[in-house]
Amino acid sequence: MERKPVVRLKHKPGSGGTTLAMQLLWDLRKSFRCAVLVDPTLESSLIVSAVFKLYTAGESHNYRTVLLLVQGGNVNTLQKSFVAELSERKIDSVKPVVVILNCVRITHINAGHPAGVKLSDTLTDNERKEFDDKKEWLNRQYTEENGIIPTEFHGFNIMQSNFSKDYVKRACDVFNTTDCRPSVPNRGLEFTACLCLLNSYVPGSVMLESHCEKFLSTFEETMIPFRHLTVSFNPNGSGGRPVLRMAHPMIAEQGTQSLHDAGWERSKIAIILLKKLCTEEHTLFLSTFMKALLIHRQKTKKFSRLILDIKNGNGKQSCLSVLHEAVKKGPQIGSYPQTLSRFYYQETEDFLNARKWAERAKQIAPDNSFFADTLGQVYKHFLYRKVCELESNPNTLTEVLDLATKAFEAFEHGEILAGKEQENRDGLSQQSEIFNYRPKIAYLQVANKLFEYKGVIESVAKRTNQYPKYENLKSPLSNQIQERARFINMLLSYSQESFEEEDPDYVLKAARTCYKDYTDDALPEGLGEGPTEDQLRFLHENWQNDTQEPRLNLKNKVEVLKSSFNETHEKYFRSRFLLPLLYLETSDGTKVRVDGVVRCYKVYTSVGDEEIELYVDPAKRLALWKPGTVTFELRFTIRGPTAYDIQFPD
Structure with a gap:
């Protein structure tokens, strides 16, 4: 099997991609110990511990590679945790400990998408x-x-x-032959509708069979028409309790669509699911699946796929009804009121309700920087609307200045919390690895909007005797903006979001525009100035020339640079991919291959008579399970010299 630490499985919705991945795990069960990570938000330490138990399985001489299917989540953080554990345990194996299959559910596959393993819906x-x-x-x-x-x-x-759609339609014909009108009481149909909805939007989700039996007093009899469309089994982690799901995601999707055609709107089914099936004793079991259904969204989308489908099919009010019901069922889950707030200000421009629910989310988790940012976003978007009215209605200036002040305060608070989250990251979930820079960029966006309307604001302020108030707001902005703009420029010049994702274009543009507007100067592009950058240039310039006497002691300088990075920058870049800024190459630009050696998941190379440990991106470290000689390209990131394109002789 090719030695790759991460294989990204891409598939189209309805193509059965997740089922194919499950089939892959089943087919390889004799060669690997296989597992599925259902909840990618679990603490990394818990996941790593469970995988190592599976790897050893209590047998000292029968270790077997674990094939781990992860359906989304921060795999970069998970890999770092695996590498740290491998190093601590000093495992020197002739086979990989774990292979991670990262199965990402996306709505379409672009022809130019980065290379990965794409699951086809056609058999060979x-x-x-x-x-x-x-x-x-x-x-x-x-x-x-x-x-x-x-x-x-x-x-x-x-x-x-x-993967015949005609077969799926025939299998789901029961929805056409049964009286599926919502006006006809049928608890078996109600339950099946909920299971279809959950499985079509959250593949792999399950319900406890005991839960179903309590909902349906005569479970087997009531479910007879639909039972053949479901499967029950005892998964690991259910405590021996059988669970139930639809037989296949395509059947779940066809069932959901057939029921929709019969009058069972998705919003109606979602509310039944929340009201009748998320009972107190089962809410905890269903919590992860419900958050995936209502909260989790693809990167470029504003809301979850279900919420967007409800909005397009039934309108915005139906979305609000579902989200309000979710808040009732999960009163201590801050992401529900946060999503409700975001829907109010983005979709309905109801800023009073948006503020109410953003404040509710903050009350639930007062130390969460993302919830603090959401409150700031409410003020920011309300400001955007009000400042446009200023020229025709000068009386709104007071409100504009108040909104700007509240937005700045909310984003400053969000920045403080984001810093604390990084300082107190130990023992937190994988998501805490992500440095939340949103409050910083949002602060700059508010400043940009004030500058855009500077002429109008100053004119109205003078006419209404509010210029001193405007000056109090404006005067400290220049210094505040410089620090934030430099930070964003540094973050995005030296790194990018991990796993080939991209930071939105507006982020860097907003930072540089704001800096230029308030300072009449331009931010440097690429490798800037400063002690760290100077050390990096020195290493790059002298790496191949350290043969003269006295020696330059590059090993010590690499350690100094690494220490400096860890103290000043590491907490911001922890979840990001560091970009190579300088390359080891010949005068004609040809990349130089460097010799090195792998020992215990680390790469070393010799410079003169010194052996220097090089940094390796965590996404590549799991491929270094075999010790031996290697060659690689040497590049320099803000962290220091880094090994890329590592190749074993064989």
Whole structure:
């Protein structure tokens, strides 16, 4: 198997990509110990500990590589935790300890998307033959007489039929033959609708079967028409309790659509799910799935896929009804009122309600920088609307100045909390690894808006005798802006979001524009000035020339640079990919290959008579499970000399 630490599995919704990944785990169960990480927000230490237990399985001579399926989440942080644990345990194995399959659910696959393993929804000729042979065997092995019907092996049949939509529609024909009108009481249909909705938007989600039985007093009888569309099993981590899900995500999606066509709007089903199935004793079990359903969103989207579908199909008021019900069911989950606040100010421009729910989120988690930022965003967006009215309605100036003041204060508070989150990160979840720079950039955006309307504000302020108030707001801005703009410029010049994601274009533009407007100067691009940058240039210029006497002692200078980075910059860059700023290359620009050695997941190279440890991106370190000689490209990031494109001789 190719030695790669991360394989990104991409698939189209409805193509059964997650099921294919599950099938992969099942097929490889004899070669690997396989596991699925259902909740990627768990503490890294808990995940790593569980994986190592699985790797050893209590046997000192039968270690086996763990194949870990992660459905989203901060894999970069998880990899760092694995590397730290491997180093601490001094594991020197002839095989990898863990291979991470990062399965990302996206709505489409761009042709120019970075390389990865893309799961196809079409079988190869060999796969088709194997599935056909297996189907013949199943038909011989099982019959209706022994109570097992192969035609109801929907997960298998969907793959065998090349993920045929026609097969899925036939399998879900019960929704067309049963009276599915919402006005006709049918608790079995209600429950199936909830399970379809949950499984179509959160693949892999399950409900406890005991939970279902309490909802349906006669579970088996009530569910007879729909039971063949579900599967029950005992997963790890359920405490031996059986759970229930739809037989396949495509069936869940078709069921949801068929029910929608029959009058079961997604918002109606979501509210039934929240009101009737998220009972007090089951809320904790369903909490992760419900947050994925209502809160989690793809990077470029404003809200979760379900909320966006409800908005497009039923309107904004239906979204608000669902989110209000979620707040009732999860009164101590701050992300529910936060999402409600964001919907109010982004979709309805109801800033009073937006502020109310942002403040509720802050009350639940007063030390959360993201909730503090949301309150600031409410003031910022309200300011954007009011400042546009200023020329035609001078009376709004007081409100404009008050909103700007409150926005600045909220974002300053968010910055303080973001700093504390980084200082107190130990023992927190993976998400705490991310440095929240949103309050800093939002502060600059407010300043940009004030500068854009500077002429109008000053004119109205003079006419209404409010110029002193405006001056009190404006006078400290220049110094405040310089620090924040320099920070954003430094952060985005030296790094990018991990795993090929990109920072929004407006972030760096806003920082540089604001700095230029308030200082009449331009921020430097690329490698700036400062002690760290000077040390980095010195290392780059002298790396290949350290043969003269007296020696330059580059090893010590690398350690000094590393120490300086850890003290001043590391907490901001922890979750980000450091960009190479300088390269070791010949005069014609050809990259130089450097010899080195791998020992215990670390890479070393010799400069003169000194051996120097080089930094390796955590995304690559898990590939260094085998000790031996290597070659690599040497590049210099703000952290110091770094090994890239590491290759073993074989």
